[in-house]
Amino acid sequence: MEEVNINNCPKLTTDTIKSDLNYNAVSRKLTKVGPQITKVDENDIRNILIVGITGNGKSALANTLSDSDRFEEGSHSTSITKNFKKSNLFEWQGKNYCIIDNIGFGDTSSITEEDILHEIGKGIYSAKEGLNQILFVFKDRFSEEQAIVFNMFKDFIAESEITEIATLVRTNFPNFRNPQKCENDRKNLINESNKNFSEIISSCKGIVYVDNPAIPAMEEEDDEETIEEKEKQAQINEEKRKTSRKVVLDHLAKDCQVIYKLKEWNSIHSMVEDYIKRKEEIKRNLGDTKESQKKLEEVKKSWFKELRVKIGASLPMLAAELNAQVEIIK
Numbered sequence: 457m458e459e460v461n462i463n464n465c466p467k468l469t470t471d472t473i474k475s476d477l478n479y480n481a482v483s484r485k486l487t488k489v490g491p492q493i494t495k496v497d498e499n500d501i502r503n504i505l506i507v508g509i510t511g512n513g514k515s516a517l518a519n520t521l522s523d524s525d526r527f528e529e530g531s532h533s534t535s536i537t538k539n540f541k542k543s544n545l546f547e548w549q550g551k552n553y554c555i556i557d558n559i560g561f562g563d564t565s566s567i568t569e570e571d572i573l574h575e576i577g578k579g580i581y582s583a584k585e586g587l588n589q590i591l592f593v594f595k596d597r598f599s600e601e602q603a604i605v606f607n608m609f610k611d612f613i614a615e616s617e618i619t620e621i622a623t624l625v626r627t628n629f630p631n632f633r634n635p636q637k638c639e640n641d642r643k644n645l646i647n648e649s650n651k652n653f654s655e656i657i658s659s660c661k662g663i664v665y666v667d668n669p670a671i672p673a674m675e676e677e678d679d680e681e682t683i684e685e686k687e688k689q690a691q692i693n694e695e696k697r698k699t700s701r702k703v704v705l706d707h708l709a710k711d712c713q714v715i716y717k718l719k720e721w722n723s724i725h726s727m728v729e730d731y732i733k734r735k736e737e738i739k740r741n742l743g744d745t746k747e748s749q750k751k752l753e754e755v756k757k758s759w760f761k762e763l764r765v766k767i768g769a770s771l772p773m774l775a776a777e778l779n780a781q782v783e784i785i786k
Contacts, residue, residue, distance in 0.1 A: 492717040493620075496588060500715060501545065503583040504708065505556045508593035509605055513627035516668040517593055518557040520697045521704055522546055527557050529670060540579045548705045556582055577763055581728035586717040589621050589661070589708055595628040598645055598653045606656055619659040621716045623707065625666060632665035633699060641665070664707050666700035669693040720766045727766065731759045 496502065504521065506514045515527040522543035543555040558579065594602050631637035642663050646654050657663065671693055672686040718724070734755050742748035 492586070492719070492721065494715050496713050496715050498551065500552070501585045502551060502553045502588035502708065503556060503585060504553060504589050504591060505558060505579070505583070505587055506591045506593060507558045509602055512593045512595045513668060514593050515557055516670070517591065517625060517627060517666065518543065518555045520666070520668045520701050522555045523701065540582055542582045549709045551709055553705070553708070577724060577728045580718070580721055580724045584725045586715040586721060587621060588715055589623055589712045590618070591623055591625045591704070593625050593627055595626065603653055603656065618716070621712065621714060623661040624657065624663045625704065626663055627666055627668060629665045629667055632667045632703065638665045661711055664704055666703060667696050668700050669696055724763065724766050727759065727762060731755070
């Protein structure tokens with residue numbers, strides 16, 4: 457059996473269904489393969505994953521949404537974020553959210569299969585409840601490189617439903633508070649960009665516009681006039697970030713009503729949890745010794761082998777594509 461349509465079976469819920477088939481609460485179908493998609497409950501933790509090319513404002517958006525300085529912001533093409541980083545839980549409109557900032561595409565000229573496996577594994581572990589929304593960040597025009605990265609991310613997941621929980625976020629847009637300016641820009645982006653972008657927009661939750669300017673840092677050598685100017689600019693920038701936060705979080709609360717997990721999500725989470733426990737046990741029993749290092753390396757290789765099977769066999773090709781894409785972006 458490949459698929460069962462249960463649209464006319466209102467009594468069947470995630471609690472009453474006992475099957476190896478996956479339940480899609482949106483289409484109300486049981487399928488043999490595919491992601492787990494469930495309707496979000498009021499008390500669910502809503503994990504928001506931020507992805508995009510390095511230098512497009514991922515970490516600034518993560519700080520803005522979580523109302524924190526947990527994510528180190530940078531203005532250069534070299535990413536400061538080297539791995540998944542997670543915010544503390546925070547509340548918006550009575551719902552609990554958590555922001556996850558991902559390593560940026562274009563960080564390095566050598567993205568190995570193990571790098572990808574490790575980061576994906578850690579990302580799933582950090583969001584054991586699943587993902588509520590993926591925010592794909594870009595600034596200025598939506599370039600060919602960004603379209604390639606977006607489609608690579610979608611193809612790697614290998615399940616087209618991932619775009620149903622994706623929202624495009626255009627950063628550094630000064631007129632983000634003007635709905636007409638945002639709509640005009642959306643139309644211009646579609647007209648000026650390639651065909652891929654039009655398809656991406658239609659498959660996602662649309663585009664959200666924000667502006668998260670950096671807060672000026674005070675320096676010891678600043679004189680009174682400079683300090684006063686920076687304080688004024690800080691107030692203006694903080695107000696913009698506060699409004700940007702409301703725009704995005706209101707969108708999430710209103711339009712993003714599902715939790716998404718890959719087919720093997722729970723299994724991968726358990727694997728990472730077991731891997732962490734085994735590492736801690738080895739260090740506790742053997743300390744920092746050569747024997748310990750050898751044992752850790754054996755456990756790591758075994759874990760990567762198992763994880764590759766769970767996530768999929770397309771990683772070597774993806775790693776090669778990412779390396780090639782990094783060179784294009786540079």
